[in-house]
Amino acid sequence: MCSTETADFYARNPAEATISLSINGKACKGFHNETILSCARRHDLYIPTLCELDDIDHTPGTCRVCVVDIAEPGKSHQVVTSCNTPVRQGMAVDTRTRQVREMQKLQVELLMADHLQDCATCIRHGDCELQDLAQFVGLRENRFFDRARTEARPIDDSSPAIIRDMTRCVRCQRCVAVCRYFQGVDALMMSETGVDRLVELRGGGVQANSLCVSCGQCVLVCPTGALGERDETDKALDFIYDPEITTVVQFAPAVRVAFGEEFGMAPGTNVQGLVVAACRKIGVDIVLDTNFAADVVIMEEGIELLERLKGGKKPTFTSCCPGWINFAEIHYPDILPMLSSTKSPQQVLSTLAKTYLPEKIGVPADKIRVISIMPCTAKKDEAVRPQLQIDGMPETDVVLTTREFARLLRREGIHLPDLEPSDFDNPYMSEFSGAGAIFGTTGGVMEAAVRTIYSVVNGKELDEIELTQLRGFEGIREARVDLGGPFGEVKVAMVHGLGDTRKLVEAVLAGEADYDFIEVMACPGGCVDGGGSLRSKKAYLPHAMARRETIYNVDRQKTVRRSHENEQVKTLYRDFLEAPNSEKAHKLLHTHYTDRRRAMQRSVKEVWDDVKMSTMIY
Amino acid sequence: MAQVAFGVWDGVVHDTQKGVVPATSPLTGLKKFDEFDDGNPIRAFFGDRGFFVFDDKISLIDALFHYMDKAAEQSCGACTPCRMGTVLVRDALDKMRRGLDSPLDFDDIELLGQQMKTTSLCGLGQTCSVALLDVIHNFRDRIETEIAGHRPIKAQHGMAYMTAPCIEACPSKVNVPRYIDYIRDGKPENSLGVLLQKYPMAATCGRVCVRYCELACRRKFVDEAVGIKILKRYVADQQKGPNALKFTRDMITRPLADGMKVAVVGAGPAGLSAAYHLLLHGYHVDVFEKTDQAGGMAQIGIPSYRLPKDTLALETDIIVELGGKFLFGQALGRDFSVDDLFAQGYKAVYLALGCQQGTQMGVENEDKARQGYYSGIDFLLKVHDHVDGIKPLEMKGEVVVVGGGNVAMDCVRSAIRLGADNVHVVYRRTRDDMPADHEELVAADHEGIHFHTLTNPTRIIVENGKVLGVEMVRMEQTEPDETGRRKVRPVPGSEFTMACDTIIAAIGQQVENAELISKDGVELNRWRTVQTDWALATSRPGVLAGGDCVTGPSTLIYAMAAGLKAARNINDWIQLGSSRFFKRSRMRQLIKDNGFVADDVVETPVRNMYRVHNPELDPELRKHMFEEVEQTISDRQAYAEAQRCMRCYRIYSVVTEHSIPEGAA
Secondary structure (H helix, E strand, O other): OOOOOOOOOOOOOHHHOOEEEEEOOEEEEEOOOOEHHHHHHHOOOOOOOOOOEHHHOEOOOOOOOOEEEEEOOOOOOEEEEOOOOEOOOOOEEEOOOHHHHHHHHHHHHHHHOOOOOOHHHOOOOOOOHHHHHHHHHOOOOOOOOOHHHHHOOOEEOOOOOEEEEHHHOOOOOHHHHHHHHHOOOOOEEEEOOHHHOEEEEOOOOOHHHOOOOOOOHHHHHOOOOOEEEOOOHHHHHHHHHOOOOEEEEEEOOOHHHOOHHHHOOOOOOOOHHHHHHHHHHOOOOEEEEHHHHHHHHHHHHHHHHHHHHHOOOOOEEOOOOHHHHHHHHHHOHHHHHHEOOEOOHHHHHHHHHOOHHHHHHOOOHHHEEEEEEEOOOHHHHHHOOHHHEEOOEEOOOEEEEHHHHHHHHHHOOOOHHHOOOOOOOOOOOOOOOHHHHHHHOOOHHHHHHHHHHHHHHHOOOOOOOOOHHHOOOOOEEEEEEEOOOOOOEEEEEEEEOHHHHHHHHHHHHOOOOOOOEEEEEOOOOOHHHOOOOOOOOOOOOOOHHHHHHHHHHHHHHOOOOOHHHOHHHHHHHHHHHOOOOOHHHHHHHEOOOOOOOOOOOOEHHHHHHHOOOOOOOO | OOOOOEEEEOOEEEEHHHOEOOOOOOOOOOOOHHHOOOOOOEEEEEEOOEEEEOOOOOOHHHHHHHHHHHHHHHOOOOOHHHHHHHHHHHHHHHHHHOOOOOOOOHHHHHHHHHHHHHHOOOHHHHHOOHHHHHHHHHOHHHHHHHHHOOOOOOOOEEEEEEEOHHHHHOOOOOOHHHHHHHHHHOOHHHHHHHHHOOOOOHHHHHHHOOOHHHHHOHHHHOOOOOOHHHHHHHHHHHHHOOOOOEOOHHHOOOOOOOOOEEEEEOOOHHHHHHHHHHHHOOOEEEEEEOOOOOOOHHHHOOOOOOOOHHHHHHHHHHHHHOOOEEEEOOOEOOOEOHHHHHHOOOOEEEEOOOOOEEOOOOOEOOOOOOEOEEEHHHHHHHHHHHHOOOOOOOOOOEEEEEOOOHHHHHHHHHHHHOOOOEEEEEOOOOHHHOOOOHHHHHHHHHOOOEEEOOEEEEEEEEEOOEEEEEEEEEEEEOOOOOOOOOOEEEOOOOOEEEEOOEEEEOOOEEOOOHHHHHHOOOOEOOOOOEOOOOOOEOOOOOEEEOOHHHHOOOOHHHHHHHHHHHHHHHHHHHHHOOOOOOHHHHHHHHHHHOOOOOOOOOOOOOOOOOOOOOOEOOHHHHOOOOOOOEOOOOHHHHHHHHOOOOOOOEEEEEEEOOOOOOOOO
16 A cells, blocks of 8 residues: 555556547547546646545545536536546546536635635645635635634644644545555544534544554645644744753754755755754754664664564564554554564654763753654654653653744745755764664665674674665565574565554464564655655655655765764763663663553444434434 | 425426426326325425425425425535535525525525535435525526515424435335445444444344345446445444444433333344334333244344354344343243233233244145155254254255245255255246345355256155155246236146255245134234234234234345334334324335335446455355355445445425424334
8 A cells, every 4th residue: 555656547558548538629538437537637637626636546526626517429518526427438528618617616615614714824824735726716705604613613632743623624535545545544534414524533532542643644645734743843942042951953864855845955855964054053052863863773673683583582573663653552552562672763862862962061961952853743742752751851852843844944034955054063973874864764774773783693794785675665575684693584574654564463463474573664655754744735755766765875875884883873882871782771772662552442322322314213 | 186386396397377287297196195194285395306386375485494404414514515505505595584684695595506416426415406496497586575575484394304215225214325424434333323223133134134225226327236235244243343332221211110011022033123122212121932042034044154143142132231031932822822921011012923834835745755855944944953053964965945035045055065965946937036136046056056947846756755856847938918927837748857855845934823823812814924004003902013924924124124113113002002103104105105216327427336245255165164155344345335325315305284293203
């Protein structure tokens, strides 16, 4: 399910398009069972749409905006929705008759009747598919808007990560589709009827207590501001503004390759130096790199894995991805003993910034605040985990998604390309190896780990540093790696996207999979397409390949490409942690997980009280 | 019968005042409008195809308001035009009928009505503005006159009813699109909740129902009918998972006093369904069952490879969870009489006896065959004992099953599992005439069953009581008679014999111990089934009957529908001493008598999405075992199948002279 290729008709042999029709008088060829909308797009003819999202094969037919006029031979004209009406031989389609345009316009006006249009205060302002649509159809009046009805629609702000604002929801159901079919989390459902129709969490509760794992893929597909991250830019500014506080910023491997687009740069441009410069410009005291912590994670997790292998414990799952941790704790608590106890790079960096760094720079820990910039919504969940506090203080103080960071820069009047790139200057926690850099893509953690584990086991380095057998984009990939020594060949698997993760976890629990080490990334593609990364309109993961390519290039350009060769990592262990998995390392850099299974069982009575639109007998 | 004063139906305008009366019109032959509610004439009727008015003093505005109010209440809210349009139009009409200024004028309403009709996603939105538009387009002067004085319009009586072709086809009137919607919405538990409003045996029904609903499904005009039964089974099978719905006593909203007890005789589908609904009405229910297990024909008549015993047990247990009691080993006529029940204080008795005595073929030597001869029902009973490990049953050699219904198919498919070398179906008509489900016939084909159609047994060959073979004759079809029906007749001289070890007569059944029942004051009819009136009352006051013992061998869904109906009428009998008007039933009858639910083709092109099928075990493997052949579909398949439903909802409403009496719940 994680393929970027969708079930579209572009990829098919044009010779199979045997259905002749006309669209706006232009002769077109359609495939069997192809929709008018798809056929029109292939022929470069525009039809306004809202709910449909081709990249996830989503045509619920609910917004009813994409109406067109059709005439089949021997039949009178009909107006139909192009998204779910198939092409027919000899059909004449017209997308811009007066009637069609009026109907499209009225449809959008009806959509606006209970959509909160305080656009200036909306996080999607200027980047909203509904605003675009209103312009496309030429909307000029708004007769039906009912503010009281609209404001009565609920807003769920219970989650640390994602805010669900139903006053702006257009009921396109894209979030339901991506959660159900792509992520396989199936945490969302459609509830209520008529004008009360809304998207709810399964079980009917609030998000914080639901099956949701905060992966944020729903946010990436939402056409409006109904879904978004909890905005914490002000909290970050409070710290930056406070002269008593030393603010530390860290940013994730993926942020540097998935941020330039926001400022008009080509997708996949590496903007590491610009991000560092921007942080300095807004007044951040110390800029550190999450990539450094990724190298530390490899040291800890690599040794932990070898210990587990020696103890006959397998498989071991990676633990860097907080969406995956949420998923395991909520959906498959039985798998928790198989998770690595190593903290994620974000938490490793934050912990060291409040324990190791104070010793080095002479600033007391209680004056340090860590702001972390992540392509991830679930990282906000992670930051508030009770397990990840030091003396009641969170290790990570604020998590800003890539989107919030962009907003923060705009609030500061910064246009990224105008800056002069800058480099890290912290001598303790900013150097990284190529291994740390590739953490941002599926397969990257595994590859980084193998580079180091091989060295630990054999006392020598791998012949080929790039492990191409671990790379790729299939949802579940498996490979064999010869670790040498007493371990010999081990079987590893890499999975991205929770839909495939579910399959793999079920196979492991059923005893049908005999892997030694499994890398999991909750978002399809890994962190480069994380739920906290920039939004695209009318597209899902359009820049996945460009971002991955850049990440691999960062690795190639590094002279140090193995975590254990990172000089700052060596210093950390020499001066502070002693050795990977030492008692001190264990205390600071490892964590534990809890069973957060949700009780979803209901009684018939409760269900009957909820059933609408059916004649109730009792 | 009142005459139509004006109206529009299927686009054809009637206006008697103006002399516009079409020569041929569906409105000239309206049926049974006078019988809807005696003494309370229907003044106007509104539907998905138009409207017509008998009494031209009615208010169209008020009538359209009520119609649109129903649409707004029932709109699922998925698509934009119906979700918002129904509400905007309803609110405007409401203002108008109150004599207030409306935010929308008739031009605006027409625009919204046209938008709903043309662009809505499903049948509800597409049809709910048809009558409205007919009024605006043809009788605008009338509605403008109605609101000209800005005076409140006197409220009118009537009712509105929403249905769909599949709902009308279902004996239990299950709201099929609604339970499919709930799957699509991601709420399978609510979907099961919709089913549980009507009967407790959803998983059973999801396996063996004959699916009248799917025959009525309009998706067949696009590709194939929606897999309604498959989806029912999917939601019902959630009960085997971690999120099984709990049956709790608070489902009973109004528990009644201890003395309010009802006896149900027979723990088959008809009895269980009645017991379930009586318990939910608050009664104390004892179910008398002559065998030692609940389920009736679902237990003994449906082989375990179609309905596993544990699945059935989950559903019969519901009765106990709701406080009902099973009294096993209690046979009417043998262990107790109806008199005894009344003497024990039961306020009413419901007979759900079933129809379990196999009908004989009436061929020579049928009485002499003691070894190797079974009736279909007896054979299935023995199969049941075999599966339960009570008494092993082995078969070998050639087995001949006579009959073409589902019971016959159950017999042949059981026989092959019991080790028969070859199993033959003998049926006097053609294969197309076989009443068995098509899927059953196909499954039998896959399992290597031999079919002999247009063949009829004439004599059983018996030696010392043991069956050795059967003599048969070929049949041929006669020319179609004036009704188009083709009969069959024997082909002279085509007699032949087939050696066999076993012959099973699966041609029909009747009520057991009929004489004992009539001695209890319960009359039987000439088909030897229990005689009842429209309200399921027998000749003996306080005794009602339903299911196969009334209708003859029928289907699970008819039996369960009878249980619901009986529970309502028993409640009425106990509380009021008579059976009440049931207004939704009257509305259904009216719609049915007049053929208002059009089986119209789908005009708009629709993308093909072929239906899912239950995964099945390999035929070579399965023909040796009694484990369930069909498996439940996956979540993903269920979502996909649910997407295929086109939601052919339609609303019908009447305006009446007086208020319509509140009926039984």
